[in-house]
Amino acid sequence: MSDRELLELIERYHQHQVTSDERRMLQERMAADPVFAQRVREMELFTSTLQQHGRQKSLRERLNQEHLAWKLENQKAMPQAPVLKPRKPIQIFMRRYAATMGVAATVAIVTVFSSLLGMEMWRSATKQQTARYVELRREVDDLKRKQNAILNPNPATPKASATNPGQFSGTGFVLTSDGYFVTSYHVIEGADSLMIENKAGTKYKVEEIYSDQVRDLALLRVIDTAFTGFGKLPYSFKKKESDLGERVFTLGYPREDIVFGEGTLSSRSGVYGDTASYQISIPLNPGNSGGPLLDDRGNMIGVISGKMLGVDGAAFAVKSAYLLSLLEQLPEHRLPQPIALPKVNALAGTSRPQQLKKLQDFVYMVKVYN
Amino acid sequence: MISKALVTDAAIIEGILLDDETALSRLYKLHFPMVLFFVQSNSGTEDDAKDIFQEAVIVFYEKVKAGQLELHCQIKTYLYSICRRLWLKKLSRSSRFSHGMVEDTESELTPQVEDEAEQAEQNELKFEAMGNALAQLGEPCKTLLEDFYIRSMGMPEITEKFGYNNVDSAKNQKYKCLMRLKKLFFLDYQVPS
Numbered sequence: 001m002s003d004r005e006l007l008e009l010i011e012r013y014h015q016h017q018v019t020s021d022e023r024r025m026l027q028e029r030m031a032a033d034p035v036f037a038q039r040v041r042e043m044e045l046f047t048s049t050l051q052q053h054g055r056q057k058s059l060r061e062r063l064n065q066e067h068l069a070w071k072l073e074n075q076k077a078m079p080q081a082p083v084l085k086p087r088k089p090i091q092i093f094m095r096r097y098a099a100t101m102g103v104a105a106t107v108a109i110v111t112v113f114s115s116l117l118g119m120e121m122w123r124s125a126t127k128q129q130t131a132r133y134v135e136l137r138r139e140v141d142d143l144k145r146k147q148n149a150i151l152n153p154n155p156a157t158p159k160a161s162a163t164n165p166g167q168f169s170g171t172g173f174v175l176t177s178d179g180y181f182v183t184s185y186h187v188i189e190g191a192d193s194l195m196i197e198n199k200a201g202t203k204y205k206v207e208e209i210y211s212d213q214v215r216d217l218a219l220l221r222v223i224d225t226a227f228t229g230f231g232k233l234p235y236s237f238k239k240k241e242s243d244l245g246e247r248v249f250t251l252g253y254p255r256e257d258i259v260f261g262e263g264t265l266s267s268r269s270g271v272y273g274d275t276a277s278y279q280i281s282i283p284l285n286p287g288n289s290g291g292p293l294l295d296d297r298g299n300m301i302g303v304i305s306g307k308m309l310g311v312d313g314a315a316f317a318v319k320s321a322y323l324l325s326l327l328e329q330l331p332e333h334r335l336p337q338p339i340a341l342p343k344v345n346a347l348a349g350t351s352r353p354q355q356l357k358k359l360q361d362f363v364y365m366v367k368v369y370n
Numbered sequence: 371m372i373s374k375a376l377v378t379d380a381a382i383i384e385g386i387l388l389d390d391e392t393a394l395s396r397l398y399k400l401h402f403p404m405v406l407f408f409v410q411s412n413s414g415t416e417d418d419a420k421d422i423f424q425e426a427v428i429v430f431y432e433k434v435k436a437g438q439l440e441l442h443c444q445i446k447t448y449l450y451s452i453c454r455r456l457w458l459k460k461l462s463r464s465s466r467f468s469h470g471m472v473e474d475t476e477s478e479l480t481p482q483v484e485d486e487a488e489q490a491e492q493n494e495l496k497f498e499a500m501g502n503a504l505a506q507l508g509e510p511c512k513t514l515l516e517d518f519y520i521r522s523m524g525m526p527e528i529t530e531k532f533g534y535n536n537v538d539s540a541k542n543q544k545y546k547c548l549m550r551l552k553k554l555f556f557l558d559y560q561v562p563s
Contacts, residue, residue: 004545046552047519053500054520056428056493062391063424066398074403086415 010043133271133316135186135216135306138169138254138287168368171252171291171304172196172220176339177230179222182323183290183366184305185211188218196222196364199258206366210334215276215322216305218290219330220366233342234358235292237320238299241268248280250304250317251356252291253365260356261288263313265295270316271308278302281313290366293317298347298355379445386434397427401446405453412457422460425490426452432493448486455487499559506554511547518544 013026030037087095170187174180181196188194188208197203204224211218242248242265249262263282270277280293284307293302302317327339347355378400385393402423409419426449433439441448504512510532517523517531529540 004542007545007548008541042556043552046555049496049500049555050515050519050551052432052493053497053504054516055432056497057520059428059431060424062394063398063427066395067402067420067424069395070398070402073399 006039007043010040011047132309133306134286134309135184136170136254136284136286136289136304137184137187137189138285138289140167140169167370169253169287170289170366170368171287172364172366173290173292173300174230174233174362174364175219176341177233178340179227179229180209180339181206181220181222181364182292182303183218183220184303184318185213185216185218186305187290187366188220188368190370191368192370194220194369195367196220197367198362198364199360204364210326210330212326215318215326217303217318217323217326219326219335230362232346233362234346234355235294235298235300235362236342236345237324238295238301239321239324241319241321242278242295242299242301244268247296248282248293248301249352250282250284250288250291250293251359251363252284252288252304253363254285254287258360258363259288262352263315265301266313271306271314274316276322277305277316277318280315280317282315283313284315287365292359292363294347294355294359297349298345298359379441382445383434383439383441386431394427394431397445401449404446404450408450408454409457412461414457414461418457418460422453422456423449425456425494426486428493429486429490451483452486452490455483456490459487459491496559499555502558503551503554507547507551511550514544515547515551 009022009026013023026040030040168187170183172181172183172187175182188211191208194206194208195203196206204222204227206220207223209219209221244265244267246265247262248265249260251258251260253259261282261284263280265278266281267279269275270279278293278301280302284304288304289306291304292300293304295301299320301320303320303323304315304317307315324341327335327341347358350358378396382393382397384390385396402419405423405426406416406419409422410416414422429452430439430445430449504515507515514528514532517528518525523531525537525540525544528534528544529537532540532543534540534543
């Protein structure tokens with residue numbers, strides 16, 4: 001069967017003008033031959049599309065007319081009200097990423113400013129630190145204390161507290177031979193009980209008589225029953241201010257043993273222009289606080305109080321004049337009898353090692369328990 | 371409200387069946403603004419809306435004409451769903467970012483709508499392919515085929531109009547034209563598998 005005959009047959013088939021024989025033949029052949037069936041179906045699709053095309057063309061024209069009519073009617077009513085202009089690529093980009101960009105920008109701003117602020121704070125903190133005044137009270141190493149306790153187990157002695165080195169330590173020196181004793185206020189600050197111990201191992205229990213927080217001085221008294229007196233003091237106390245450039249030295253307990261430090265008097269005022277203190281150029285460490293400052297002739301001229309961190313060779317000592325004025329001002333019930341200060345100086349004129357030998361019995365480590 | 375809407379729907383369907391011109395224009399006026407709004411608020415233009423809506427209306431119209439329409443809802447809902455589906459498909463195709471289909475979360479009558487949308491798209495493709503094929507076919511083939519298939523003229527009339535010797539040569543001519551058109555048509559249009 002040629003294509004043309006087939007076409008006509010199919011056309012007649014669709015117009016229901018086929019004989020029943022022809023119809024049956026067509027259907028049988030379609031069932032038997034898939035390629036033929038495909039051809040028939042294609043033909044059908046094609047012709048129906050062609051016919052539809054005509055119909056739809058007129059329908060579309062009518063719809064377009066309707067659209068125009070609608071447009072004319074509505075154009076005035078809603079003059080491009082919701083009509084959005086076609087956007088440029090940059091606008092689309094902005095619309096899509098505006099939120100992300102906003103968040104990113106916020107994060108960036110916050111980061112920049114917080115880091116700037118942080119750096120500024122850090123700088124000012126370190127600046128503050130470089131010029132910080134520290135009190136030289138020594139915190140006793142807890143670990144070391146425990147190790148000592150393990151290394152030197154002493155179960156035989158019932159006085160367990162005797163081996164306890166205390167929480168803090170500083171230095172102090174004898175004021176009078178009958179048991180008065182001076183150290184810095186910050187050494188004994190918050191103390192429950194106090195012990196003093198010198199290089200020879202002599203220990204006394206002391207109590208606080210008076211503290212001056214402003215001048216950073218503390219007056220103690222030995223209350224030990226075994227105490228018989230310190231003996232004759234080798235140094236005397238200087239009332240007048242010392243001169244710039246004078247050679248000065250101190251003894252103290254920045255560690256378990258007594259340590260000598262020497263330097264010069266570098267300024268007659270202390271930290272922040274405090275006229276109650278000297279600035280001295282002696283290398284000092286925590287534990288030196290409360291130690292005596294003596295000049296070449298063996299006069300007590302001050303009490304070591306602290307140093308500046310980050311400033312080279314700047315340590316400070318409270319002037320002896322203030323110690324003496326404190327003693328004068330003390331009320332009667334605090335200081336029962338007038339204090340007999342040593343008047344004679346046994347150190348003047350002797351060499352430094354000789355001076356130290358005499359001195360070291362009168363400089364004690366102050367142990368603070370709390 | 372509902373009964374009124376239903377009455378309107380029934381009137382429109384009846385109008386289409388009776389070839390009433392006003393039915394189509396009422397359909398347009400009633401439902402186009404909704405589709406326009408939807409398309410415009412989803413980054414489309416008025417022309418996009420027009421095309422989409424017309425595709426949907428053609429499917430609707432032909433179904434009504436063929437008596438195949440199974441309407442489970444209002445015409446408004448029906449048209450809106452189809453338009454929505456068509457527009458989302460179009461968007462997803464033109465979008466750089468979504469590779470798959472757009473997930474339609476709102477559709478209430480998915481399977482039917484899917485069919486109708488598919489049909490509308492195929493219809494559009496066929497129409498375009500046929501239009502192109504006819505344009506390429508040239509005269510007198512185009513007129514001949516249009517006369518026979520679209521204007522339903524009889525072969526004798528055509529023989530007379532085109533001045534053929536007899537009906538048989540007219541038929542032969544028609545056959546040749548048709549085969550050429552068919553070739554052109556299937557170049558453009560792939561039968562969906």
